[in-house]
Amino acid sequence: MSMFFTIAVIVLVFLIIFQIAKASEYVSVIKGEEKARADQNKVNGFLMIAFLIAGLFGVYFCNKVLYPDTLLSHEAASVQGEKVDSMLWITIVITGVVFFITQILLFYFSYKYQESKKRKAYYYPHNNKLEVIWTAVPAIALTALIVFGLKNWFAFTGPAPKEALQVEITGKQFGWIFRYPGMDQTFGKKYYKLIDDANSNSLGQDWKDSKNFDDVVVSQTMYCVVNRPVNLRIFSRDVIHDVGLSEFRLKQDAVPGTPTSLWFTPKFTTKEMKEKLGKPDFQYEISCDQMCGNGHYSMKGVIEVVTQEEYDVWLAQQKPNYYTVFPDKDPSNQKPQLATDSTKTTASVKTTDVVKTKM
């Protein structure tokens, strides 16, 4: 019912606007072309300057309301992110100055130089000096931005420090799997044809490779250590995904068949961030930033940044995946299954459930 009502109102508004438009056309025919044009120029010239002023106010207002919701309103949570932020600020200032100058000139000129009986247009076809100036000045400003940018770019994409924590992250439709290399500090071999979800081998670890025996596999939540660089080795099991780390200001694609990597140094533990932001539900979320299918929007991972001691405790509680697959090899086999294992499976079930219900 309300639907019909809305449609009726819209149609009515359209009709009224149309009648007014039609009438004003007749009026301008009666007034004569010159006079009609003069009137229209006056109205639109005024609207130009009004738009400029309202627009500038709007920019201010929008910034005031939305700025606190952006990441710029608080410190980046990684060393790399700090550099991204400082570059953002330089870029905002340079492009901001250009923005305000050009927009103000555009609307001011439009207003000021509207047709008038008192003034004739000034024939001014070219001026090479001006062209050179406004080629050179942007070129110089851009060079500065490029220099800053590339310095950071090479720092970000350079090799990770030796002491970095090594973590492997693998995207799949629709979730994340993490692997830690265990005591031997090396990842065992894997091959995608060995993937066997039913038998807890979600990465296709090759059990002939003894380096796999101590590798820890977890899903959903990854742990890393504050102030210690972490090197992510990024894989995908199916389509392209992207490890999006907005609080750390970084991201990198996960490409099937082509490993990529990304390293960064977290500056605050999750707990510290909760306090800093006054947000008890704060999490470092991993968002998938590359369209990967119908569950793309739900492909969430979590990074838990903790102190070295907490990390050690956590890692000690993890059981290598090898023992899950081959329980008879597990030295602690006598004990009942550890709790971590069950959380892992319920967590992954949950994400697929969410996807299914929304699909």
Added chain:
Amino acid sequence: MSNEASMHADTSVNVPVEVHHHEEHAHHHHHESFITKYVFSQDHKMIAKQFLITGMIWAVIGGLMSVLFRLQLGYPEEKFMWLQDLMGKWWFEDGHLTAQAYYALVTTHGTVLIFFVLTAGLSGTFANLLIPLQVGARDMASPLLNMLSYWFFFLASVIMFSSIFVSTGPFSGGWTAYPPLSALHDASPGSQHGMDLWLIAMAVFVVSSLLGGLNYIVTILNMRTKGMSMTRLPLTIWGLFFTAILGVLSFPVLLSGFILLIFDRNFGTSFYLSDIFVATTNTALPNEGGNAILFQHLFWFLGHPEVYIIALPAMGIVSEIISTNSRKPIFGYMAMVASFFAIATLSFLVWAHHMFVTGMNPFLGSIFVLLTLLIAVPSAIKVFNWLTTLWRGSIRFTPAMLFAIGFVSMFISGGLTGIWLGNSALDIHLHDTYFVIAHFHLVMGVASMFGMFAGIYHWFPKMYGRYLNNTLGYIHFWITMIGAYLIFWPMHYEGLAGMPRRYFDYSTWVSFNQFEGLNRVISIVAIIVFAVQILFLFNFFYSIFKGRKVTTQNPWESNTLEWTTPIHPGHGNWVGEIPEVHRWPYDYGKDGRNFIPQNVPVGENEASH
């Protein structure tokens, strides 16, 4: 040469020349049937109208799609039972848009607006309408290929449209169609038959665009009238010329990328596929050794030039309209041409700035940073030249002029954020967030739409011999201008919060769920703006039949040749001889004279430009 012959035939049929042209259909030479005049027409002016109206239909479809998915983003909790009743269970479930339908809508919206509206609808319309009229030719070099270009576009349209109705749904992997998602039938329902139809439609579209583009280039190079040297071409023609070159050089690369994708999808090849385990079927695929990133290189080798294929015609149109309505020459004509050239050249060398986070070699990335930021220089030159053209002008605010000024504003706003994204160290943060959405909608979507509107308002009298209603034009402009900023400006902030694009629902994300209210506001404004476009369409179709009649040959007091044709030009455009050109098209306000058309000889004491 056969074309030459047919032209002579045209003129000789017309020997008893009509001097007064108030009578409609004054010069009908051959007896045209309805079919040859309106359907399989070879008259460039009719083909232009066909492109325009088909483009408009797609714009309405694409726009409606955006309204639907904006409803989901603005009202994720709300149940839309009436939409479910209207559209059926496939699209809506329990009153909510399904994720699958959301992605299908987003993908089709992007594909259709970029290719069918802003490529075919924009270039197709104005290249066809303006090239012969402004260079002084009776028609395109090959009217037949020109007609085929439209009908291939029409075929592509039909195929794309039918893909909306297949049982597994239209393609839903994004307009960029990255494999493996787009290659694997089991990766997503949208990658089944919907994707086959999408690929076929796009392949046919490429054919259409090549036929059109070659024709435009040849016509501009070979069929200019006497005296029309390249440096006397209006900037519209320069814009369309570079556009056509970009299309001819880059669309084939896209087509090759699509063909490899078709092979990977259907014939077991592994160009893009390697190491894939499909969970839905629990199988590891046999494909090894392919590279998924290869597709992105092929795609963006077209994809980046494509954004200029969309922008350059709009820039040309805007240059022409700003100069005419400022009653002043365009400032720095040669610099405008040179910057077109620079943009066109550089646009082939920046494609990988869409791929900074694919794991590409960082050194290679740095080269693309350099070249990408370089392209901002010619863009800046253009903006400064438009501003200087307005300076000390005598501006007439026709609706076309308003849209041209709006174009410049949008191009500045969107172009400047290109400088952020082109810097890889910032892109690594902003890539695939709403910041990118804001950037390209302003610089390409809205700006080029404005260019297209400007063109329609300006050349409508030439197309139909009637005017559009001015008041409706003003309402259309101001609401669209304000609305477009309200929609896209705040999206920069969402992007700066890291909010990813292509998300169906943000409610479960602690990092991105703070924008619920904003998303609602954006959606409401989007609906209003859409409604105003309907008002424009109404104005358009009403005015074709009932608009105020054009009574003078040159209503905007413009210098270019199209205004020397009769009010209702027949097939062949000019009655009698094609005018000879004696000057550039921008002699406005010269020596105290309001305007001096291109076909007026240079006076004895007149300094030639």
